[in-house]
Amino acid sequence: MKTFFYNIGYFLLEASRTIRFNSLSNLFSVIGTGLILFLLGMVLTGWSVGNQLVQALEKEAEVSAYFKDDISEEQALDLVNTIQTIDGVQKAGYIDQTAAYEENKNMLGKEADILKLFEDNPFEAYIDVRINLNDMDAVIAKMSKLEGIEYVRDNREILNQLKGIVNALKIIGVLIALAVGVTTLIIISHMIRQGIYNNKDQINTLWLLGAPNGFVGFPFILAGTLLTLLGGALAAGLLSILMTKGYDQLSGYLMFLPFPPMEELRDKVCLLIIIISAGLGFVGSLFGITSIRKSN
Amino acid sequence: MIEAKDVSLIYQDGTVALKNINIEIKPGEMVYITGPSGSGKTSLLKLLMGMEYPTSGSLKVLGQTMKRGKGGRVRKLRKRIGPIFQEFKLIERRTALENVMMGMRFLGISPRKMKAEAISALKRVGLEHKIKAKVDHLSWGEAQRVAIARAVARKPVLLLADEPTGNLDQDNALNILHILNSFCDSNTAVVITTHATHLIENQENATYIRVKQGEISIERRGQSL
Numbered sequence: 340m341k342t343f344f345y346n347i348g349y350f351l352l353e354a355s356r357t358i359r360f361n362s363l364s365n366l367f368s369v370i371g372t373g374l375i376l377f378l379l380g381m382v383l384t385g386w387s388v389g390n391q392l393v394q395a396l397e398k399e400a401e402v403s404a405y406f407k408d409d410i411s412e413e414q415a416l417d418l419v420n421t422i423q424t425i426d427g428v429q430k431a432g433y434i435d436q437t438a439a440y441e442e443n444k445n446m447l448g449k450e451a452d453i454l455k456l457f458e459d460n461p462f463e464a465y466i467d468v469r470i471n472l473n474d475m476d477a478v479i480a481k482m483s484k485l486e487g488i489e490y491v492r493d494n495r496e497i498l499n500q501l502k503g504i505v506n507a508l509k510i511i512g513v514l515i516a517l518a519v520g521v522t523t524l525i526i527i528s529h530m531i532r533q534g535i536y537n538n539k540d541q542i543n544t545l546w547l548l549g550a551p552n553g554f555v556g557f558p559f560i561l562a563g564t565l566l567t568l569l570g571g572a573l574a575a576g577l578l579s580i581l582m583t584k585g586y587d588q589l590s591g592y593l594m595f596l597p598f599p600p601m602e603e604l605r606d607k608v609c610l611l612i613i614i615i616s617a618g619l620g621f622v623g624s625l626f627g628i629t630s631i632r633k634s635n
Numbered sequence: 636m637i638e639a640k641d642v643s644l645i646y647q648d649g650t651v652a653l654k655n656i657n658i659e660i661k662p663g664e665m666v667y668i669t670g671p672s673g674s675g676k677t678s679l680l681k682l683l684m685g686m687e688y689p690t691s692g693s694l695k696v697l698g699q700t701m702k703r704g705k706g707g708r709v710r711k712l713r714k715r716i717g718p719i720f721q722e723f724k725l726i727e728r729r730t731a732l733e734n735v736m737m738g739m740r741f742l743g744i745s746p747r748k749m750k751a752e753a754i755s756a757l758k759r760v761g762l763e764h765k766i767k768a769k770v771d772h773l774s775w776g777e778a779q780r781v782a783i784a785r786a787v788a789r790k791p792v793l794l795l796a797d798e799p800t801g802n803l804d805q806d807n808a809l810n811i812l813h814i815l816n817s818f819c820d821s822n823t824a825v826v827i828t829t830h831a832t833h834l835i836e837n838q839e840n841a842t843y844i845r846v847k848q849g850e851i852s853i854e855r856r857g858q859s860l
Contacts, residue, residue: 549712
């Protein structure tokens with residue numbers, strides 16, 4: 340360990356020499372890695388936005404329970420209390436006929452004039468139940484069995500479709516993350532092998548002088564990690580520019596969707612990309628220096 | 636320090652480099668290995684450095700049995716050896732000082748001490764004015780002296796030098812032999828292969844190993860031997 344600390348300056352110098360020695364090839368590797376990581380950053384952003392949407396929708400998951408005709412208001416309020424005790428129910432509230440009318444009038448907006456065609460209020464009283472989306476099936480089953488409940492209306496189809504989209508996005512994200520990981524590892528380990536080949540005489544001399552593998556290999560690990568970090572920084576820079584310029588426009592077009600705050604998301608994704616790049620660089624370099632061990 | 640019993644070295648192509656040699660070298664001993672080109676001098680030195688392994692027989696260097704499959708231990712052993720290679724094996728695009736320090740970096744020496752020892756070693760070989768010169772720009776003889784400085788700066792217990800005077804004029808060659816000889820006083824065994832028999836033939840207190848077609852004859856001179 341003492342030797343390691345004594346030689347930090349040397350390791351950094353050697354790493355920079357390795358980088359400079361094959362600068363053009365390394366520059367292209369950094370750009371390639373940066374673009375791949377940029378792609379990963381885009382997927383992570385999409386993933387994050389998708390998750391935020393689903394979480395928001397999950398919080399807003401509501402079902403409506405309609406009464407049988409012969410039920411009194413008192414019995415209806417008792418049912419509200421019963422529903423409130425079911426596991427997975429966040430909140431339950433009684434919506435009387437007048438409130439149901441107003442709600443639908445608001446929802447129809449400019450089309451609300453159509454309601455004037457009805458002599459009586461066409462809407463029924465119901466119980467508005469806010470639930471946890473994950474408990475939706477169990478809650479609906481329990482509510483449907485309650486005495487006095489005619490039927491339960493849910494927006495399960497829409498929620499399930501949204502969940503499906505987000506799940507697909509997650510799978511695509513994992514696949515892209517895997518592809519990015521493997522590609523980066525290949526690029527970096529190839530780059531390191533190239534560096535080792537270029538310095539094979541020096542490596543051989545160091546061995547003959549008794550240098551341990553760690554001493555010989557560490558500058559290459561450092562070089563690989565630094566190059567991938569540069570790629571990560573490039574990706575983070577591109578993502579930052581793109582998100583700063585494009586995010587407001589996108590959320591403006593889709594203003595009815597609850598997008599996460601741009602700054603927070605941008606900072607998180609950029610930081611994650613840089614951490615991933617350092618990790619991939621380190622692992623890729625480790626793969627790369629296996630060629631040292633083989634030739635030793 | 637070095638103990639070889641019936642050691643033979645046969646290369647993969649069938650060339651017999653060394654045949655049943657027996658050597659014992661003690662701490663502080665000065666050993667010259669001489670012989671014509673292709674006689675097996677460098678092969679013997681390569682065996683001692685762990686660059687080759689005996690095909691048969693037993694070889695121990697600094698207590699370590701030298702055989703294939705013990706690479707890790709042999710590498711550790713090399714830290715205690717000061718090798719001087721015939722082709723120098725200096726690291727290109729580095730200064731003389733950097734090259735000398737490179738040989739010491741993994742020995743656990745503090746950077747300040749390392750630099751001081753490296754400068755001192757370069758002064759000993761008469762290269763104090765070339766400390767910051769890139770080794771690529773040095774003459775053949777100067778490069779050889781950097782290689783020697785790199786070996787001696789490590790303060791090894793065993794110095795192995797392959798033709799260390801091969802590219803030097805007589806004065807520099809004698810100076811280098813004198814420097815290498817001086818290590819014997821601090822109990823370092825020094826093993827040198829050389830063609831330059833005229834420089835060493837009158838030396839007392841030394842062992843002469845003459846190699847001819849893979850076989851050796853040993854002549855010991857001096858009271859300690």
